Amino acid sequence: MSHSLSGQLILPGGAVQSGTIHFSEVIEGVTPDADASAGSCFIVPGFIDTHVHGGGGGDTMDGAPGLARLCRLHAQHGTTTVLPTTMTGPWEQVMQALEAVAAMRRSGGVSGGADIAGAHLEGPFISPQRLGAQPPNTLEPTPQLVAEVLGTGVLRAVTLAPEQPGATQAGLAFARAGLRVGIGHTVADAETVTEFVRAVQQAGGRTAATHLFNAMGGVQGREPGPPGVLLADPQSFLEVILDFVHVHPTSFQLACRAGPGRTLLITDAMRAAGEGDGLSELGGQTVIVRNGEAHLENGSLAGSVLTMDRAVQNALKAGLTLPEASRMASLIPAQSIGLSDRGELRVGLRADVVVLDAEYRVLAVYVAGQQVVGQPVSGRGIS
């Protein structure tokens, strides 16, 4: 089935132009249109969330039913591609979760949900001293364990602590396998991070800060720490949980200024996302959600209940333009995980398309041309 939508198109390069987009499974035409009747809604590329544990009551660690809930809930909020993200569970549970993501991909994914482009392994190769909300099941990244997770064939991103014994060798193996190598949940000093980043990049790998500023200490004059190194490095991607709970708007602006082409929005959402206030669960721990903030019983900040549409709205509140925010929600995440078939409204790319109203709320969502949100429309129906 082919579709045509008219509105204010956010085009590659950042231009905002009224016009019409034609697509089936892929984008077939992007036509500028001087006709002012194109309307006030915005048409943007679908959001890509490279760090999301759960949502809609489901979690990556649940296997297939959790993945279905996650993909459907986040599609309702404009996310068209996800990397379901594992928790630092016992090793067998991590492997089972990765096998479930691989099986879901083989079976064609989740109908009515975001596309699963692979998995993000967050832990167990992290620091036991900087767990954040991760349960204490950390492991050192031995060659055998690294080979086991790579054997699932489903990983696109990994988070590890570079000070862990074996981390550099593991980082190189992950880079050679094409993964984005994230630094996070770490107590490393600046020298350790610098050497690790250099080694991975020299092997042709892409490096990233996993939820920049969270679970990695701070920036100080004599000790810039992981965030200082990763902000200063011209190539590392910078994940930001832009819920204004994990990250202050000024910290976000700092990331944007240091790396406007490297900063990307993530949710780090957990199963409670989209479920309202109340009790929930993360990695076997009780979570209390109140007023959009999620804490463990010991008071420490748990994952978020953020969705990508809200992250984009928050980026606008922090002073970005819609093209800038859109790029951080689509193109930059795609680049960070080596996906070149999506992330912009460009002829030939996957038709992952989101329609926003004048207040930037989601009106309609298409995943590879399949409508998953909104009233069926064609022609100039949406404008």
Ligand SMILES: [Zn+2]
């Ligand atoms: Zn984390």
